[in-house]
Amino acid sequence: MESKAHSGVFHLLPLGLRVQNKLEALIDTHMQAIGASKTSLSSITTEALWRQSGRYSSNSELLRIKDRRDSGFLLSPTHEEEITALVASMVHSYKDLPLRLYQTGRKYRDERRPRGGLLRAKEFMMKDLYTFDSDSAAALETYEAVRAAYTAIFDALKVPYLVADADSGNMGGKLSHEYHFVSPKGEDTIWCCDSCNYVANEELATKRATNVDEEEDDSYPLVFRGISTDRSTEILIYVPASRSLSSEETPGWESISSYVNLHAVKRALPNDLHLDTGIEASTLSHLLSSATAPTQTISILDPSLSIAPDSSPPPSDPNPTPELTLTSPHPLTPLHPSDPCPICPKGSLDPKKSIEIAHSFHLATRYTHPLNACLSLPPASASPRAPRTPLQMTCHGIGLTRLIAALAALLHDAHGLNWPRALAPWEAVVLPSAGVAAADAEAVYDELAGGGVDVVLDDRPGKALGWKMRDAEGIGYGVVVVMGRGWAGGGREVEVQCRRLGVRRGVGVEGLGGEVGALLERL
């Protein structure tokens, strides 16, 4: 299906391209149903535009292009900047809204360690949809319309998937969802409640805060002293210690992630302040005790610690440092399997390895503001001084390459690949044995093709039936129709095989269309 050319770089062979084209067509159908127009943006963008949006420095996976003038071109890993600049130049009236533009194209990423074949490659295929609305309520309506379209797309694959609440992270914005296949090959972890429909990704997952009543009397707070990435602030993190830890063995900075959910800390901190999690203990200790030590302190408390710990400066200090104490709304201790669900009273959480195949973000004005994609309000509310308002944006990606690789990994068995009907390179294949007349093979093909089945006839000369059957198993057609002994003996009966459903049954030509159709319905 694909061939590895270089580390993280792959070619799609003809059958793989057919699978990808089927997926693209399925996506097109549902994008057009929500009025999205298909475009094709350049894969080349510029440093200048990415500096304007403020994303240039924070992205270490950008591939730069060296041209003869060293002009600062980049290969786009995603197109928020370009589409927003395009919309800013072309949309001049609120009558042009809502605007929904998408494309299916190649994206580029400087993977630190390309691995898992097509699951994580330098170059990959994405569908990316960008939407623009005049206000937040309209943008949320759009967000929900896309969610419905994505549900229709993934339902059509008939493979279970999960929709996880996600952190919008450095994409900016407020609302975010991820679509995952559960798979042991996955590099992501999602946490699912075993009782309600709570699903969240690793960054956003949380658990119910333990009531003070449930705490043991002898629980006491553990304190971790950290520093912000900008070195301006000492950050004190207070979490409850478990009973099994004696007060003598205070864990050091290097083991913080065993005792603290750093994602929860991040969300509890003010937006512009980031805990430096990568710093070494010795450097940290030096920074906190040196002459240039931070002049302000923020304390973050686990919600179970009802009494604010004593962290006031000693009375003798002539320059008391400015202080702020925040109680995190969510527990700061790490999630463990069977932790209580944050939503329902009875459920407990279960971590699952998964492959992320799609992602939605409500970006609000994260890009439209810096790139000046603005409109004046409609006449009714416009006054001579009406300011221009940035458009409300959402974006929605589906990783075609990764989705195909994930399905190949999920559905294959010892004999070869299996594809959902919607993606199979052909829904069915007809395999005549050497003795079958060409006209008979074509009649069987016509019977299926005439009934609307996307079928192919394997009439390659010089290949034995056994070879063709193994080839067909490897490729993963939905249904294999063998014209073998049952036909050759004059019985004019074909064998219909569907490995994924465990079906293998003799059928006459007159019943073939119905039989194959019924099997395909289930794939």
Add this chain to the structure above:
Amino acid sequence: MESKAHSGVFHLLPLGLRVQNKLEALIDTHMQAIGASKTSLSSITTEALWRQSGRYSSNSELLRIKDRRDSGFLLSPTHEEEITALVASMVHSYKDLPLRLYQTGRKYRDERRPRGGLLRAKEFMMKDLYTFDSDSAAALETYEAVRAAYTAIFDALKVPYLVADADSGNMGGKLSHEYHFVSPKGEDTIWCCDSCNYVANEELATKRATNVDEEEDDSYPLVFRGISTDRSTEILIYVPASRSLSSEETPGWESISSYVNLHAVKRALPNDLHLDTGIEASTLSHLLSSATAPTQTISILDPSLSIAPDSSPPPSDPNPTPELTLTSPHPLTPLHPSDPCPICPKGSLDPKKSIEIAHSFHLATRYTHPLNACLSLPPASASPRAPRTPLQMTCHGIGLTRLIAALAALLHDAHGLNWPRALAPWEAVVLPSAGVAAADAEAVYDELAGGGVDVVLDDRPGKALGWKMRDAEGIGYGVVVVMGRGWAGGGREVEVQCRRLGVRRGVGVEGLGGEVGALLERL
């Protein structure tokens, strides 16, 4: 249709993408007719592979990718190396041949001066087909099959084009053809005979050698002294001077291109020897007179100079330099309009500005040899010592982006674009005026769609008929069907417009399908 994002970098908007998709579908039809399979190769390739083929150093238009490891990745301007490496790894039997693989994808080129919009951009869309055969005769059959497919593709556009003999240049190989649209916006020049079907590009064009009889008695040779790019050889070029030049005014090196057809000199020289045409006169003079002056000399003679000029070394020279004298098979003087055709006795040559839209090369073993795409011969001829033979390769490109830009430039008029039927975003548009009932507009649409016309209904609310008509003229649909006064007055007559054919005529609904179909046949 498209939007310029940066210098030489463009986005395709929805209508432009529809045009490109129509062209891709047209090409797909004719590629599949010759048994070519569609693939999708990565746009990322490596320096190492390009060094192996020997093309790395000679290509100044390669865009390099800077990744975190400085790994020597490139953006492919063309895919001979990658496809040959792929075929080398996958084809193991002559039974797999002929093999014809193609793709439609983005290519990259570090344009020195991006200009002419999409005619010459950093990123552009190409269809590239690569074929592999076991021997030269089979490769030539393939070459002719592709020529027939290209003829069918370009004929379908119903716009005149020319097929020029071309020089295979640094692609290697022996046989080459270019497909051109004649256009004043073109950057190429092709030379056409006004009497026979001789067409050749600038590099390959030649004229009939003037007979000695026709020479004036007082013609005498002009000599230009040059040097090879590797500095090994002095190159003397002898061309006849015109009568108007007195023997006192001998033209210098800097004006050589006014007196000498340098393409013809290149072809007359041995393959591994290249005249340094870019060298400055002072540098050249220094190099030829210095102590390290070339130790060998090649003289290239225009065919009209029947007597070898006296260039033997003076007898006093103790170390005579090795010498070679070659008579060029083609005239070495530059081509001028009305020069005699090299093929037919009566025709004269006419230079035309043109846009190259496609190119075919018989590459032979130029890439299969260095990249080791080889096969053992079939059993009949195999002996225990049968050597592995490199496959015979041809390649064939169509520049989709440039072809679309060229057609837009050729067919547009003061009102907007015009497209060939095969590429129009829609073949026809129905424009109802504000007073027309929605059901009536849909009935007219259905009449056309039901007859197989690719039609769109412009029922955008709040847009006046005049606005829609101007919009439709700009877009360049094949046929515009206006439901205006002739309909509103109860006449139930539409106006069928075809700007390119100068047609504008009232038609009843019952005659509409036939009328529109007949117009589309001519587009």
